[in-house]
Amino acid sequence: MLALYYYPGNASLLPHMMLREIGAEFELRLVDRGQNVQKSAEYLKLNPNGRIPVLVDGDLVLFETAAVALHLADKFPQAGLAPAVGTSERAEFYKWMIHLTNTPQAEYRAWFYPHEHVSDEATxxxxxxxxxxxxxxxxxxxxxxxxxxxxxxxxxxxxxxxxLFMLIRWGRGMPRPPRNLPNLNALAERVLARPAVQKVLEAEGIKAPVF
Ligand SMILES: N[C@@H](CCC(=O)N[C@@H](CS)C(=O)NCC(=O)O)C(=O)O
Known part of the structure; x- marks a missing residue:
C-alpha cells in the first residue's frame, strides 16, 4: 500500500506526477500547511525534519523528494521513468536528479524561506x-x-x-521566471500536455497559469 503525504504544489508534486505516470494505486494524504501540520508530533514521526513530502510504502517511510522519486522509478521499472541501471543514460539521469535536488531545489529554500537563513530578520x-x-x-x-x-x-x-517542470513552476514569481527561457518553456509545455500531469493538477486544484 502506497500513501503520499502532500500539499498542493509542494515538493510532493514530483512523486505525485510519477505515481500518476506509473498508474499505481495510492492514497493521497493532505498535510495541512495552513495549520502547520508538517510540524505536528504525528507528522514528525514520519519526517523528523517537518517537511513535505513523505511516501509510505508498506513498512517503508521515506522522506526526501529525490529519494522518493528514485525509489518509485526503481519499484516500477515498467513505467520507464528512469533508464536501465548501469547504463550511461542512467548515469546522466542520476546527474540530473542530484543536480536538481541539491542545487536549484535547495536554493529555493533561500528564495521561499529567507528568514531561515538569517539571525536578523531585517536582512x-x-x-x-x-x-x-x-x-x-x-x-x-x-x-x-x-x-x-x-x-x-x-x-x-x-x-x-x-x-524540472516542478522547479520551473516554483519560479513563476521570480523577477525573471524560468519560463522566459524558451528551452525551459518548451519542456514545461511538453510536460504539461501529459495526461498524467493534467490529472495531478486537477487533483491538487492547481489552476493556470501553471508555470
Ligand atoms: N529536501 C526536502 C525539502 C522539502 C521541502 O522543503 N518541503 C517544503 C515544501 S516544498 C516544506 O515542507 N515546507 C514547509 C516547512 O518547511 O515547514 C525534500 O526534498 O523533501
Missing part, C-alpha cells in the same frame, strides 16, 4: 535577492544544457523532466 530581503540571482544563473545553465532537445536525457522522457 532576509538581501538573502532572497541573492537566492534569486543564483537561481537565475542555475536556470541559464540548465537551459543551455537542455538546448532544443525535448527532454533532459535527449529523446527519452524521465522523472528528471517532471522534477
Amino acid at each position: 532576509a530581503p538581501a538573502v532572497k535577492q541573492a537566492a534569486n540571482e543564483r537561481l537565475t544563473r542555475m536556470f541559464d545553465v540548465i537551459s543551455e544544457q537542455l538546448g532544443d532537445k525535448p527532454w533532459l536525457l535527449g529523446d527519452r522522457f524521465s522523472a528528471a523532466d517532471l522534477f
